[in-house]
Amino acid sequence: xxxxxxLFASFFIFTFILLESFAESAxxxxxxxxxxxxxxxxxxxxxxxxxxxxxxxQESESLQDMRLQLxxxxxxxxxxxxxxxxxxxxxxTGTSDIxxxxxxxxxxxxxxxILFTPVDWMDIxxxxxxxxxxxxxxxxxxxxxxxxxxxxxxxxxxxxxxxPSDAVFTSIYSSVNLDIAFIPTFDNDRFIDxxxxxxxxxxxxxxxxxxxxTEIPDRIFTDSETALRLYKNIGGYExxxxxxxxxxxxxxxxxxxxxxxxxxxxxxxxxxIRGQVFNGIGNIEIGYYDSENDRDGTDPFKRNSELRYLIGxxxxxxxxxxxxxxxxxxxxxxYKNYKQNFPQxxxxxxxxxxxxxxxxxxxxxxxxxxxxSCFSYYSPTDNDxxxxxxxxxxxxxAWELSAGANIFLGKYEDTFFGQFKNNTNIYISARYGF
Amino acid sequence: MKNxxxxxxxxxxLVSTAELSVQQIVEKANFASYYAGKDGKATVTxxxxxxxxxxxxxxxxxxxxxxxDAGNQKFYVYFKKPFDVRKMAYLVWKxxxxxxxxxxxLWLPDLNLKKRIAPGDKRSSFVGSHFLYEDVSGRNLSExxxxxxxxTQTHYLIKNTPVNPNExxxxxxxxxxxxxxxxxxxxxxxxxxxxxxYRMVEVLEIKDxxxxxxxxxxxxxxxxxxxxxxNTFSDVKYNINLKERIFTERFLxxxxxxxx
Numbered sequence: 001x002x003x004x005x006x007l008f009a010s011f012f013i014f015t016f017i018l019l020e021s022f023a024e025s026a027x028x029x030x031x032x033x034x035x036x037x038x039x040x041x042x043x044x045x046x047x048x049x050x051x052x053x054x055x056x057x058q059e060s061e062s063l064q065d066m067r068l069q070l071x072x073x074x075x076x077x078x079x080x081x082x083x084x085x086x087x088x089x090x091x092x093t094g095t096s097d098i099x100x101x102x103x104x105x106x107x108x109x110x111x112x113x114i115l116f117t118p119v120d121w122m123d124i125x126x127x128x129x130x131x132x133x134x135x136x137x138x139x140x141x142x143x144x145x146x147x148x149x150x151x152x153x154x155x156x157x158x159x160x161x162x163x164p165s166d167a168v169f170t171s172i173y174s175s176v177n178l179d180i181a182f183i184p185t186f187d188n189d190r191f192i193d194x195x196x197x198x199x200x201x202x203x204x205x206x207x208x209x210x211x212x213x214t215e216i217p218d219r220i221f222t223d224s225e226t227a228l229r230l231y232k233n234i235g236g237y238e239x240x241x242x243x244x245x246x247x248x249x250x251x252x253x254x255x256x257x258x259x260x261x262x263x264x265x266x267x268x269x270x271x272x273i274r275g276q277v278f279n280g281i282g283n284i285e286i287g288y289y290d291s292e293n294d295r296d297g298t299d300p301f302k303r304n305s306e307l308r309y310l311i312g313x314x315x316x317x318x319x320x321x322x323x324x325x326x327x328x329x330x331x332x333x334x335y336k337n338y339k340q341n342f343p344q345x346x347x348x349x350x351x352x353x354x355x356x357x358x359x360x361x362x363x364x365x366x367x368x369x370x371x372x373s374c375f376s377y378y379s380p381t382d383n384d385x386x387x388x389x390x391x392x393x394x395x396x397x398a399w400e401l402s403a404g405a406n407i408f409l410g411k412y413e414d415t416f417f418g419q420f421k422n423n424t425n426i427y428i429s430a431r432y433g434f
Numbered sequence: 435m436k437n438x439x440x441x442x443x444x445x446x447x448l449v450s451t452a453e454l455s456v457q458q459i460v461e462k463a464n465f466a467s468y469y470a471g472k473d474g475k476a477t478v479t480x481x482x483x484x485x486x487x488x489x490x491x492x493x494x495x496x497x498x499x500x501x502x503d504a505g506n507q508k509f510y511v512y513f514k515k516p517f518d519v520r521k522m523a524y525l526v527w528k529x530x531x532x533x534x535x536x537x538x539x540l541w542l543p544d545l546n547l548k549k550r551i552a553p554g555d556k557r558s559s560f561v562g563s564h565f566l567y568e569d570v571s572g573r574n575l576s577e578x579x580x581x582x583x584x585x586t587q588t589h590y591l592i593k594n595t596p597v598n599p600n601e602x603x604x605x606x607x608x609x610x611x612x613x614x615x616x617x618x619x620x621x622x623x624x625x626x627x628x629x630x631x632y633r634m635v636e637v638l639e640i641k642d643x644x645x646x647x648x649x650x651x652x653x654x655x656x657x658x659x660x661x662x663x664x665n666t667f668s669d670v671k672y673n674i675n676l677k678e679r680i681f682t683e684r685f686l687x688x689x690x691x692x693x694x
Binding site for chain 2: 041075080115123159177236274280283318320322367368369398434
């Protein structure tokens with residue numbers, strides 16, 4: 001352990017003891033509330049993970065997080081302020097400068113926003129915020145807000161799959177409701193770049209030794225994103241229409257002159273419906289991905305347009321035991337043009353249709369203090385799978401212990417989950433909340 | 435003679451109106467328990483004592499609005515403690531029609547996600563306590579056959595046998611209903627095979643709030659393990675003119691003033 005690690009560990013333990021003694025007395029939070037009218041909360045967490053196999057491109061540890069999350073919230077008659085930040089020591093990528101977009105540094109600002117109601121039928125939230133919509137369970141069609149796939153695949157809490165957006169979010173409530181998210185500068189996914197998980201790039205697996213280079217659209221207002229949702233609840237059925245204008249969220253192209261990965265322009269048009277079906281919840285969602293710079297699919301350096309859809313069903317099959325099933329399809333359009341213009345080794349050519357089945361099993365035991373779950377993805381077309389078994393135990397009201405794994409299986413190295421085969425990992429965590 | 439018969443008939447009619455039918459009693463009890471005022475709010479502190487003596491505390495604010503008396507209702511539950519459920523909100527649109535499942539949503543603040551919850555077994559535990567979902571939102575009267583077993587000076591004792599025994603874990607349950615205010619005072623549940631009592635829900639304290647007799651402390655016990663949960667209700671208010679729109683997605687995203 002180097003000096004920085006030792007220092008951070010000491011700081012972490014010190015803060016932890018301090019917080020625990022504050023929280024134990026429970027006076028500290030009350031004091032802050034009474035004095036400033038501010039809600040103060042947070043948690044500390046230690047999370048460690050390791051690869052089960054060997055990956056020539058990565059260290060054997062997959063996760064070494066020491067995290068402190070602090071949240072303050074203040075309600076006034078006019079508005080609500082919310083600030084939530086994670087202070088993180090990431091033992092895998094090491095210390096680096098604060099980078100609030102990629103969250104690679106010691107600070108990951110999750111939320112910093114102000115919410116107000118200028119008129120009775122409108123809410124506006126401005127600032128850094130987590131945005132989500134759509135009906136898929138861990139599958140996203142019309143939710144074009146940034147995801148952190150690195151966090152998801154390496155065993156961080158599921159919450160961290162959602163990366164924050166810097167946005168103006170306006171909600172208009174009427175007989176039909178409208179949400180408008182305007183993001184002045186493109187917020188891309190925290191995609192797999194090799195720094196943490198190895199992946200397939202140009203005919204081989206690459207990792208930490210060859211982190212991919214990208215050209216990210218970053219001009220304020222010019223490279224903006226707009227997402228709309230129009231929705232209504234009709235007799236318990238939630239119906240929504242979606243529109244997105246921006247860019248592919250993860251690299252979906254390449255600049256042929258310098259070899260850098262790019263984020264071509266994209267619009268998405270979609271709809272969803274969700275409601276009760278046969279004592280369970282059923283949902284259907286569909287999205288047309290219009291790859292604006294490659295409408296006819298002839299440009300091999302930009303991803304083709306796609307049609308994506310899913311159908312899902314979830315039901316409590318026994319007491320405290322829920323099962324969810326989804327069938328998801330990505331259909332590459334103009335496939336003939338794609339195939340004809342594909343420049344490289346035809347073995348790495350993508351299929352026209354990618355199908356994914358998901359199975360979500362969740363069981364709660366011991367007065368709902370123990371949760372055993374497994375979320376699985378299986379693609380019959382790619383011949384690969386991704387399993388996320390986990391166990392989480394609320395030992396007390398303050399302590400939560402968990403363990404789990406991210407298991408990648410695949411026949412080939414170039415499929416979506418198959419490429420992460422060497423990243424299969426297990427993790428444990430302990431969280432203390434206050 | 436003829437006059438006497440008429441008099442007797444008239445008297446018996448009078449008596450029968452004074453003596454409530456069992457259906458009237460359970461309807462009044464249901465009304466007193468779940469429909470006080472046209473809307474209301476309460477802060478609930480649940481202390482869960484498990485069989486090993488370990489304590490867990492849940493704190494939440496509950497808002498309720500009735501569509502009409504003894505009809506459909508909407509509930510909004512906002513969690514304050516413990517830390518892992520803080521700021522979660524739970525929305526229920528309760529439908530009283532027997533074949534109509536309640537609509538339920540859970541708001542997960544960290545993901546900014548409105549999750550639809552599959553209509554579950556209503557006889558599963560509410561947030562890990564010894565109270566069940568059905569204790570919180572009320573069991574549909576038409577799901578049981580009700581018999582008046584005993585009438586004392588102070589109470590009606592009613593035996594309730596499920597119409598569909600396969601849907602529940604009990605064989606039957608007895609309820610003691612207070613004759614004065616019609617609040618159920620105690621309920622004891624009996625096991626399917628052994629017919630032994632295994633579960634008890636009782637009222638520990640009642641207060642008059644705005645003219646409505648209100649349960650402010652209650653207890654649910656697992657008689658087999660010895661575990662129990664105590665609910666205390668504070669800051670109870672009725673007829674506070676809750677707006678219909680509070681019970682929608684908008685206020686899942688943005689908790690209303692009433693729950694803070």
